Amino acid sequence: MNATVQPSGRRPARLTTGRIGLYAFLPISALFFLTPLYVMMVTSLKTMPEIRSGSILSWPSAHNLDAWVRASSQACTGLSCNGIQTGFWNSVRILVPSVAASIAVGAVTGYTLSFWRARGAKTLFAALMIVAFMPYQVFIYPLVRLFAMAGVGNSLLGIVLVHTIFGLPTMTLLFRNHFAALPMELFKAARVDGAGFWRIFLQIMLPMAVPIAVVAMILQVTGIWNDFLLGLVFTGCRNLPMTVQLNNIVASSQGERLYNVDMAATMLTALVPLCIYFISGRWFVRGIAAGAVKG
Amino acid sequence: MSLTASRMLPNNNFVGLRQYATLIDNGRWQVSVVNLALFGVLFLAASLVLGFILAALIDQRVRAESLLRSVFLYPFSMSFIVIGLAWRWLLDPTLGIEKLLHDIGLTGAHFDWLIRPDRVIFTLVLTAVWHASGLVMAIMLAGLRGIDREIWNAARVDGISTWRTLVFIVAPMLRGSFATAFVLLATSVVRLYDLSVATTNGGPGIASELPAKFVMDYLFDRGNIGLAAAAAAAATTMLATVAMVVAPWFYWQTRRSRQAGMA
CATH class of the missing domain: 1.10.3720.10 (MetI-like)
Known part of the structure; x- marks a missing residue:
């Protein structure tokens, strides 16, 4: 039904410099926004030696859920160690x-x-x-x-x-x-x-x-x-x-x-x-x- | 309360404005006020500009629009504590971005702002901008979508380039969106507490203290209720400054609705 309201199909390609800039800027800013989440994720899956030796961005060599288990049930807050x-x-x-x-x-x-x-x-x-x-x-x-x-x-x-x-x-x-x-x-x-x-x-x-x-x-x-x-x-x-x-x-x-x-x-x-x-x-x-x- | 000599326990010894004098002389308070001003200006400017640019670009009928939108806005759903910790890890001088730069060969690169007293406030700005510019983008995008497409077409017929149309014609039409975003962000600046606790805890030293944190510290950790109350009152005064900015906005809003009523 939309076809009556909006033109369907691809718009004629007009690849101007502005357009190129647009498609360069948006993914870069998307990266800026996503990096912290990604880093949090991979860091939580790594082991400590791997964190110290490897790059902060590198993919964990083995998916290691130990940290998650420890965080949820063993990590210490001052006196008690029941995790989060x-x-x-x-x-x-x-x-x-x-x-x-x-x-x-x-x-x-x-x-x-x-x-x-x-x-x-x-x-x-x-x-x-x-x-x-x-x-x-x-x-x-x-x-x-x-x-x-x-x-x-x-x-x-x-x-x-x-x-x-x-x-x-x-x-x-x-x-x-x-x-x-x-x-x-x-x-x-x-x-x-x-x-x-x-x-x-x-x-x-x-x-x-x-x-x-x-x-x-x-x-x-x-x-x-x-x-x-x-x-x-x-x-x-x-x-x-x-x-x-x-x-x-x-x-x-x-x-x-x-x-x-x-x-x-x-x-x-x-x-x-x-x-x-x-x-x-x-x-x-x-x-x-x-x-x-x-x- | 701010006019008494209260320390651990409240008392009613009236000391006039002495607590305020103490407050103004307090080095930590001075640092936190300067920080707040610096942080406020930079944060507001950066998030408004970045949010507007993002909204303007997304409005150019790009592909994967809704995906990009959720990517830009997701930080806003997270707690300041969470994002503060995440950025503290990223900016960690030994294992974070600095190490990354060294690994790719830029051994001379320094990115240790988090532990440099004269730079640490900028890391807070960076973190806060990351958190809030998605919100600005959402507000601006709603505003942009409310603008008649004919205006763009008319400008194009007149031979005005796209970005000039955006800056000189469309942006002024978005006054309302700008004001909304400004008010929202400005109030969050005065309240800012969690972020500085999680990212730096006021450190190194007192380099990233903020008034909201000052109040909390004196109220609960340092047992100086009188001074804290004076600080809270002072923070409210600063808020009144913000309110003076808000007032014209309310005026403008009512005027607009009245005009809409007449039309």
Whole structure:
């Protein structure tokens, strides 16, 4: 069907110097972008002597998964030597409730802001936007004190709360913009029919917000997984997320630096967001654009 | 909090602006502010330019467009810790790129920026540009796709070369995309913490300290809450500078939407 819209078949070849430059520049920059990933990958598959003697770019002589095994179950973070797998499960435990909570709260706030003219809605929205641009460092100390007083400091609940709070601006913005694009008549008709606040939200608005919820989820999963600062400060020793553990492993390896183990651990940590990115593809870009362009 | 003498524990001894005076005299803070300025300017300029070039080239109907797009954007999905470690390995003076250069015969080549106090900040710039220019590319590409093809055709009829059209006609039309990318990157600059922890941990010495890291160090490792709070407040002031740049953008956005409303 496309043939009617776009010309099919090859375009007449016009190989100008500009075109040649184009096809030279793009692969070179692609190489620049891919090299670190490639190097991480091959380094993690090499043995230590091979790393020391060979070139950083060379292909590993034998595929050696020792480093990956060590990284996941034996590498040391200071005191314990359980590898990065504890960090992985900690991250999962932080991730699931945080993502769920922040999306739920964001959806409700966005819905309230766009349909119910609550008092102070504009002020709240402006405040959220300001918070979104502030450096986290400003809030950390007051929050640590507050959490310690409330008795949720250094706990799973604490970190989930923090992620929900810091995710609120972006999530609210996403949902608000989505709901604002829906016709107001829809909302009015539902009210005339006697539906209340929650009923309109659950039965009408939520089903229409599935696409934006997917975008929000991708955004939050990557963001929370990659978080380092908040995980470092708010989780306490037992719940350290993967990124913090990774940094500890690399920073604390005593004696000989095991580069292959370091790189394997790095790859393991990068795996989750990378998978999400390559699976979600366009949605990921849409998420960034939706979060950004309308900010 | 920034007006008290708090150290390990918060107290309420009011000392006026003394913490701010201490802060300004603190050599480490001075280094970190200079670093931030240097890093911010270079990083913003480089990522915006590189992102724009990539977007412009990809927009020329190249083959394997979606493949290239994912290649350019994938670093953005990774954690700063991950990319910091990856680059630290690449830039490692004994086993990284320097060794590679030596192996191919350039024995005189030096690429030890990571351990040179006067150069280390540039390695952070390099890493951050690698991380963020894909994002700029995605935003710019969305902008470019929104521009009417007729403009290109009209310029060609008028005999204007492609790159002149791009720089003088199309780029100004992408003001909105530029502003968006700028705001996003600028806020990330002020927050930057993880990257410097993972790549250099502020070192060698204090050569790559950044304000965000300064705040965290004084808050938790060095037990000087008053000074940290002053630093946080100072960082916010810097952010206010960014906000002054943002304000015209918001103004421009609302004006545009108003115009769209009239049209």
